[in-house]
Amino acid sequence: MQRSAERFNRSQLLIVLLLGVLSALGPFSIDMYLPAFPSIAKGLDTTTDAVQLSLAAYFIGISAGQLFYGPITDRFGRKKPLYVGMIIYIIAALGCAVAATIDQLIFFRLLQALGGCAGMVVSRAVVRDLFKPHESAKVFSMLMLVMGVAPxxxxxxxxxxxxxxxxxxxxVVLTAISSITFLALARFLPESKTADKSISLNIGSIGKSYYNLLLEPKFIFYAMCGAFASAGMFAYISSSSFIYMELFGYSEKAFGVIFSLNAGGLILCSQLNRIFLKRSTMLTLLRNSCIALMVMGIIILFCAIGNADELLLSILIFVFVSILGFIYPNSTALALAETGNKTGTASALMGALQMFISFLASVAVSMLFNDTILPAAIVMSMSGVMAVFTLLYRNKLPVVR
Incomplete structure (x- = not known):
C-alpha cells in the first residue's frame, strides 16, 4: 500500500482532480438541471411539482445506493464497482435525455443516482486507502476545492x-462529462485495494457490518458530526432562494453572486485547513470549527428573532457556510481513520447518514416555513449544537493524529 501512496504522490494533482470530479458528479447532476424545471414540465406536458419528484427520486437513489456499493468495494476492490456505477450513470443520463414521459424521467433519474453514488463512496475510500489519517484530511481539503466549484x-x-x-x-452534457471521467479514471486512477475474499456479501454479514459501525465510537461520532454540519448546509441551500430573493429583495443576479461567494468561502476555508493541519491535529481543528459553527448558528438565530438587517444576516450566513470547509475534511478523515478492511462500507454508511440527515433538515425547514428566515435559522443553529454534542460524547476516546 505504501508503494501505491508513492505513485499517487507523483501524479497527485491529477488524481485529486479526478477524485474531486468523481465526488462532485452526483451533486453536480442535481444542481445542473434545477434551472430547467419549467422547461422540463412544459416539454413533458406535466407540472413543476411532478418534475420535483425526479429530484426526490435522485435523493433517494444517491442516499440508499451508497449502502449497496460500500461492501462491494471492500470485496472486489475499488475500480470494478466504480466502473459498474459509472456505466449505469452514463446509460441513465442518456435515458433522461430521451425520456418521453415524466415517469420515464423519474425512473432514469433514480437509476442515474444509483450509478453516480458509486463515485462518492469510492473517492472517500481511495483517499483513505492511500494516505494516513492526518494526510488524508489534507487530501479531503483538496477535494473540496473541486467539489466546492460544482454548486x-x-x-x-x-x-x-x-x-x-x-x-x-x-x-447529453452530463453523459459526455461522465464518459470522459470514466475514460480518465480507467487510465489514471490506481487500484488502491486488492480484492478481499474474506468479506462476505450475504445480507446478514452486510447488515452486521453496518450495525457494528453504528456502534463503533471511533466512527459514528465523527460521521454524525459531519452529518449534522451537512444538515446546516442543506438548511441554508433549501431556503437560500427564498431568503435572498423573496425576503431580502435581492435580484436573481445578486443571488447568484452571493451564492457563489458563500461557496467560495467554503473553498477558502478548506484550503486553509490544509495549512493549519501542518501545526495542529484534525481533532483540534474539528472541535474548534464545530464550536464556531454552533456559536455562529446561535447568533444567526437571535438575529433572525430580532429581525436584524439583511446585510448582517448575509455576512453571518457567509461565515457559517465557510466554517464547513474545516469540518468536512477533518470529520471525514477521522471517521475513516480506523475502519480497517471495511473502509468502503464505512464510507458508504457515512455518506448515507449525511444525505439522510441533510434530507431531514430540508424537510424540517419546509415544515416550519412561516415566510421568515426563522425556520432556516433554527435548523442551522441546531446543526451546530448537535455537531458539538457528538464531539462531547467522544472526548474520552484516544486522539487520532
Missing part, C-alpha cells in the same frame, strides 16, 4: 444549455 457553476451551465439547446441537452 457555483452547475446552475449557470444548466441554465445556459437549457436556454440555448433545450433541457434534454443538459443530460
Amino acid at each position: 457555483i457553476i452547475a446552475p449557470t451551465i444548466g441554465g445556459f444549455v437549457s436556454a440555448t439547446w433545450g433541457w434534454r441537452m443538459i443530460f
Whole structure:
C-alpha cells in the first residue's frame, strides 16, 4: 500500500482532480438541471411539482445506493464497482435525455443516482486507502476545492444549455462529462485495494457490518458530526432562494453572486485547513470549527428573532457556510481513520447518514416555513449544537493524529 501512496504522490494533482470530479458528479447532476424545471414540465406536458419528484427520486437513489456499493468495494476492490456505477450513470443520463414521459424521467433519474453514488463512496475510500489519517484530511481539503466549484457553476451551465439547446441537452452534457471521467479514471486512477475474499456479501454479514459501525465510537461520532454540519448546509441551500430573493429583495443576479461567494468561502476555508493541519491535529481543528459553527448558528438565530438587517444576516450566513470547509475534511478523515478492511462500507454508511440527515433538515425547514428566515435559522443553529454534542460524547476516546 505504501508503494501505491508513492505513485499517487507523483501524479497527485491529477488524481485529486479526478477524485474531486468523481465526488462532485452526483451533486453536480442535481444542481445542473434545477434551472430547467419549467422547461422540463412544459416539454413533458406535466407540472413543476411532478418534475420535483425526479429530484426526490435522485435523493433517494444517491442516499440508499451508497449502502449497496460500500461492501462491494471492500470485496472486489475499488475500480470494478466504480466502473459498474459509472456505466449505469452514463446509460441513465442518456435515458433522461430521451425520456418521453415524466415517469420515464423519474425512473432514469433514480437509476442515474444509483450509478453516480458509486463515485462518492469510492473517492472517500481511495483517499483513505492511500494516505494516513492526518494526510488524508489534507487530501479531503483538496477535494473540496473541486467539489466546492460544482454548486457555483452547475446552475449557470444548466441554465445556459437549457436556454440555448433545450433541457434534454443538459443530460447529453452530463453523459459526455461522465464518459470522459470514466475514460480518465480507467487510465489514471490506481487500484488502491486488492480484492478481499474474506468479506462476505450475504445480507446478514452486510447488515452486521453496518450495525457494528453504528456502534463503533471511533466512527459514528465523527460521521454524525459531519452529518449534522451537512444538515446546516442543506438548511441554508433549501431556503437560500427564498431568503435572498423573496425576503431580502435581492435580484436573481445578486443571488447568484452571493451564492457563489458563500461557496467560495467554503473553498477558502478548506484550503486553509490544509495549512493549519501542518501545526495542529484534525481533532483540534474539528472541535474548534464545530464550536464556531454552533456559536455562529446561535447568533444567526437571535438575529433572525430580532429581525436584524439583511446585510448582517448575509455576512453571518457567509461565515457559517465557510466554517464547513474545516469540518468536512477533518470529520471525514477521522471517521475513516480506523475502519480497517471495511473502509468502503464505512464510507458508504457515512455518506448515507449525511444525505439522510441533510434530507431531514430540508424537510424540517419546509415544515416550519412561516415566510421568515426563522425556520432556516433554527435548523442551522441546531446543526451546530448537535455537531458539538457528538464531539462531547467522544472526548474520552484516544486522539487520532
